[in-house]
Structures are given as structure tokens and as C-alpha cells.
Amino acid sequence: MRSLFWDFDGTLFDTYPMMVKAFDQTLQSLGIDEVEMDDYAYYKEMRQRSAGSAISRFAAEFNLSQAAIRPKFKQLQDEMISYSKPFPGVVDILNWNVETGGQNFLLTHRDELALSILDHFEIKKLFTGFVTSEQPFPRKPDPASLNYLIDQYNVDRKHAVMIGDRKLDIDAAHNANIAGFLFDPDGIIHSTGNPEVTANSIAELKPALERL
Numbered sequence: 001m002r003s004l005f006w007d008f009d010g011t012l013f014d015t016y017p018m019m020v021k022a023f024d025q026t027l028q029s030l031g032i033d034e035v036e037m038d039d040y041a042y043y044k045e046m047r048q049r050s051a052g053s054a055i056s057r058f059a060a061e062f063n064l065s066q067a068a069i070r071p072k073f074k075q076l077q078d079e080m081i082s083y084s085k086p087f088p089g090v091v092d093i094l095n096w097n098v099e100t101g102g103q104n105f106l107l108t109h110r111d112e113l114a115l116s117i118l119d120h121f122e123i124k125k126l127f128t129g130f131v132t133s134e135q136p137f138p139r140k141p142d143p144a145s146l147n148y149l150i151d152q153y154n155v156d157r158k159h160a161v162m163i164g165d166r167k168l169d170i171d172a173a174h175n176a177n178i179a180g181f182l183f184d185p186d187g188i189i190h191s192t193g194n195p196e197v198t199a200n201s202i203a204e205l206k207p208a209l210e211r212l
Contacts (some may be wrong), residue, residue, distance in 0.1 A: 002102035002212045003155045004093075005146060005173075007164035008114045011183050012106075015084045016043055019051060022076035023058075026069055032062050047166065047188060050109075051077075078113055086121060087185070089202035094126040097209070103128040105149050107162070107172075109139055129153055140164075141171035150176065159212045161196070163205065170195045179212075181205055 009015045020042050028034060045054040055073065059066045094104050104127045108114050111133045118124035129149050131137060137145035146162065149155065162173035163181045170193035173180030182195035183202060197208045 001156065001159060002097060002100070002209065003105065003150075003153070003160040004097055004102060004209070005105045005107050005149065005160065005162040005178075007162075007166075007169050008106060008108035008110050010047060010165035011163060011169075012086055012090055013081075013084045013117065014087050015081050016046060018080035018084050019046060019077050022073055022080050023051075023054065025076050026073040027058070027062065027064075029072055030062075030064055030068055032064075036062070044188060049166075081113065082117065082120075084117070086123070087183075087202050091121075091123060093202055093206060093209070094123055096206070098126050103153065103155075105153075106130045106132070107140075107145055107149065109133050139168075141168045141175055143172055143176035146172055146176040146178070150178075161209070161212060165189070167193050181208065 006012050009019070020039050023042050024037055024039065027037060042054055042058065045057055055066050055069050059069055097104055106114065106118070106127050108131070114132055115124060115130060118127065129152065131145040131149060135145070137148065150157065150160065157176070157178045161179040161181050162169055163183060164170065165183045167189060170180035170182055174193065179196045180193065181197040181199065182189060183199055183205070185200055187200065197205060199205045
């Protein structure tokens with residue numbers, strides 16, 4: 001049975017534009033002038049590292065406290081991310097995997113909001129199991145959350161793959177002894193984790209997934 005473990009932000013759903021917008025508005029609310037902002041720098045930091053890394057880096061750059069940024073940013077991004085949409089091809093791949101006898105799993109650092117968004121788009125039913133930030137697992141690339149799902153659902157590691165948009169997703173996959181496929185739509189991830197497949201669109205993943 002083919003088992004696909006999906007990251008949420010930047011893989012299933014195109015959430016980064018909303019996250020950057022929320023970061024902009026957070027900084028403006030704390031007195032930073034719009035002309036000082038660099039949306040691409042925020043996006044790149046979030047994609048290559050994490051939103052937490054962006055907060056740390058730009059709090060220091062603008063002489064702000066991280067404690068001032070975090071709650072406002074979370075509030076705004078939660079509101080805005082609700083309007084994000086799946087990447088083209090995502091729903092087709094999820095359906096195809098289930099229809100051909102496979103399983104989909106969600107593995108995300110985001111909280112239960114991710115499940116609500118899946119439900120809103122009527123695709124939550126296409127997932128067999130979930131791990132969100134509500135569960136007490138260490139963050140990727142630690143493989144504990146992946147191993148939990150693998151063990152709970154008796155997944156065959158030879159026919160399993162983690163699909164994500166960052167190096168840590170690939171490292172988590174390899175730490176759990178499964179394949180890692182990198183979805184990198186704009187080619188900014190220079191992974192040293194040696195993903196088995198790198199694709200610029202979700203549809204490009206299908207030939208490799210068919211071989212699992």
C-alpha cells in the first residue's frame with residue numbers, strides 16, 4: 001500500500017503569501033514603516049527555515065521583541081490562512097492515491113486550523129491519519145511524529161514517502177528510513193538532504209509516486 005505523508009504549509013496549501021502579508025501587518029502595527037519591508041526576504045526566510053526563524057531574524061533587525069511579534073502574527077496569519085487554497089494538482093493526487101489503494105497522512109507543525117481548512121475544502125476525508133502541533137512530538141526533522149504514524153497504521157516503509165517543501169521534511173523522511181520528495185515551486189531550496197525526487201509542481205510527482 002502506497003503511503004504519502006504530506007506537509008501542509010507550502011506543500012498542500014499555498015499559505016506563504018498569507019503568512020508574509022500577516023508578517024507585514026504585524027510589523028506595521030508595531031511601528032515599522034512599510035518602505036522598510038522586504039516581502040521576498042520574509043518569504044525566503046520562512047521557506048528556507050521557518051516562520052519562527054523569520055520572527056527571530058527580523059525582530060533583531062527592527063529592534064523589536066519577539067514577544068511583541070508572536071501573538072499578533074499568529075492571530076493575523078490564522079485569519080488569513082483560512083483563505084488559502086490547495087496548490088494546483090494537490091486534490092487530484094490525493095484522490096488518485098486513495099482510488100488506487102493508497103493512504104494519505106498529514107504531518108504538520110501547524111495546529112488544528114490545518115484540519116479545519118482540509119475540512120472546508122472537503123478533502124479531510126482523503127486522509128487516514130494526522131499529526132499537528134497539538135500533539136507532543138518534537139519538530140521535524142526529528143522522525144518521532146513520522147514513526148508514530150508509521151507504527152500506528154502499519155505502514156510499509158518501502159512504499160512510503162514524505163512530501164514537503166523544506167529541507168527539514170526530507171531530513172525527517174530519511175531519519176525515519178523512508179523516501180523524501182521535495183516540492184520546490186520556485187527553486188529556492190538548495191537541499192543537502194538529497195531528496196529522491198525534486199519537483200516544481202505537484203503534478204510532476206505523480207510518475208515517481210506511481211512507482212512506489
